[in-house]
Amino acid sequence: MIKTHKRVSDLHPEEIITPGTGLCAGCGGLEGLRLALKELGKDVVICNAAGCFTLLSVYPFTPLQGSWLYTTMGGPVPAAQGIRDALDVQLKKGKLPSQENLQVLVVAGDGSSNDIGLGPTSAALHRKLDFIYFCYDNEAYGNTGFQLSAASPFGSSTQTSPSTHEHPAGAEKMKKNLFDIWKAQDPTYIATVSPREPIDLSNKFAKAKTMSGPRMFICMSPCPTGWGFDPKDAHVIAKLAVDTGIFPIKEYFEGKVVHTKRPRKRLPVEKFLERQKRFSHLFYPERCEDVISQIQKNVDDYWSHFE
Ligand SMILES: Cc1ncc(C[n+]2csc(CCOP(=O)(O)OP(=O)(O)O)c2C)c(N)n1
Ligand code: SF4
Numbered sequence: 001m002i003k004t005h006k007r008v009s010d011l012h013p014e015e016i017i018t019p020g021t022g023l024c025a026g027c028g029g030l031e032g033l034r035l036a037l038k039e040l041g042k043d044v045v046i047c048n049a050a051g052c053f054t055l056l057s058v059y060p061f062t063p064l065q066g067s068w069l070y071t072t073m074g075g076p077v078p079a080a081q082g083i084r085d086a087l088d089v090q091l092k093k094g095k096l097p098s099q100e101n102l103q104v105l106v107v108a109g110d111g112s113s114n115d116i117g118l119g120p121t122s123a124a125l126h127r128k129l130d131f132i133y134f135c136y137d138n139e140a141y142g143n144t145g146f147q148l149s150a151a152s153p154f155g156s157s158t159q160t161s162p163s164t165h166e167h168p169a170g171a172e173k174m175k176k177n178l179f180d181i182w183k184a185q186d187p188t189y190i191a192t193v194s195p196r197e198p199i200d201l202s203n204k205f206a207k208a209k210t211m212s213g214p215r216m217f218i219c220m221s222p223c224p225t226g227w228g229f230d231p232k233d234a235h236v237i238a239k240l241a242v243d244t245g246i247f248p249i250k251e252y253f254e255g256k257v258v259h260t261k262r263p264r265k266r267l268p269v270e271k272f273l274e275r276q277k278r279f280s281h282l283f284y285p286e287r288c289e290d291v292i293s294q295i296q297k298n299v300d301d302y303w304s305h306f307e
Contacts, residue, residue: 002210004203011202012038018063022055026231028238029053029136029221031195033107036134036217039205040103042066047079049108049117052143053136067102074116076106077124080131103209104131110151111141114176125185125214132208133216135178138223146226150176153246154298155291156278158226163281169291170281174298178218183252188213191251191260194220196238200249200260220247228277240272245299259306266303269296 005011016037023030033053037044044066048054050073057068071079084104090096108117113135121133140158141147147160148171157163157170182190188211193201201219208215222237224230229237241247242261246269249261270292273279282288 002203002206004206005199008198011035011198012041014038014041016040016042016044016065017056018065021063022058023052024223024225024231026224026234027052027221028195028223028234029109029138029219030056031234032136032193032201032219032221033134035195035198035201036193036205036219037064037066039202040105040132040209043101044103044105045069045083047071047076047083047104047106049073049076049106049112050143051109051112051141052138053107053109054143073108073112074120076108076112077117077121077129077131077133080104080106081124081127081129084130106131106133108133108135109142109149110135110137110139110178111149113137114150114178118181122185125182125187128213130212131214133214135216135218136221137178137218138221138226139175140223140226142223142226146223151178153295155273155282155288155295157281158278168281168288170278179250179252182214182216183257185214186255187216187252189215189251189253190218191216192218192220192247192249194238194242194247194249195222196235196242197249197261204251204260226278228280229275233275237272237275240267240275243267244269244272245303246272246295248302266299269299 017034042065046068048070139151140149145159148158152158152171153175155169161171163170189208191204220241222234243263245263245266250259282291
């Protein structure tokens with residue numbers, strides 16, 4: 001039976017990522033990965049797509065206790081396939097004792113996950129590759145200066161989608177629905193998680209660890225540098241994303257989607273938007289009522305299917 005955590009003091013005390021990394025202070029994705037690795041443990045090999053998290057392990061320094069393979073932006077899943085195959089061959093030949101088997105974990109940003117890496121990922125899902133995918137979703141190409149990705153939300157400003165006279169909303173496309181794209185290929189498990197919901201996150205990783213096949217986590221990753229807020233407020237921003245209903249916390253398992261945390265009374269979306277510089281054009285020099293109302297409507301429409 002899976003042991004479930006009820007309070008933060010139940011979480012594993014051991015840190016698999018030790019303090020002192022090259023990532024920004026207050027990085028929500030890093031907190032998500034720290035919690036995830038507490039659950040997965042040391043026997044993990046990470047296949048990392050080029051992005052911010054590449055700075056986690058820069059040879060010869062690493063804050064990690066497990067192994068790390070750096071790949072191109074499109075390459076982490078093919079790398080995971082190669083490692084899984086190599087482990088399976090060694091296990092089959094009896095050259096690797098079963099207790100030394102490793103969990104293969106992909107760590108990639110939303111740019112890699114939604115854009116260039118999606119084709120190989122879809123192929124691996126089709127082959128039912130046995131791996132876990134951790135997408136830290138900072139809603140842009142963070143490492144290269146915060147450019148628009150397919151996960152950048154409607155109404156946000158990025159380096160390549162600033163608010164202008166002709167394009168006052170900034171990003172004009174809706175965020176790609178990575179959860180549903182994965183769901184269409186019926187993987188073993190998919191979950192969205194937030195670093196501000198550590199019990200929910202940890203229990204989901206504990207559950208996924210007992211399964212095999214493709215398993216996916218999309219981690220809401222407040223990014224002080226790109227989103228424009230004080231690093232000390234990362235937990236507040238992450239909480240507002242859930243409480244406004246902008247970031248639904250859910251899982252997909254055995255054909256069903258279940259919301260594992262529901263905002264009791266959803267706060268207006270502007271409580272989340274007004275705290276970040278990337279949405280400041282929606283409030284100053286004047287309020288863009290049409291864009292704010294559209295964002296609210298999108299959230300209301302989503303939840304109307306489940307209320
Ligand atoms: C094919 C390719 N194009 C561009 C780059 C340059 N590049 C390195 S990291 C990065 C951003 C990746 O964005 P994302 O996957 O969202 O991760 P994040 O940077 O936000 O951590 C880019 C564009 C690259 N490495 N490879
Ligand atoms: S730019 Fe954002 S996502 Fe990247 S390390 Fe810094 S806080 Fe994290």
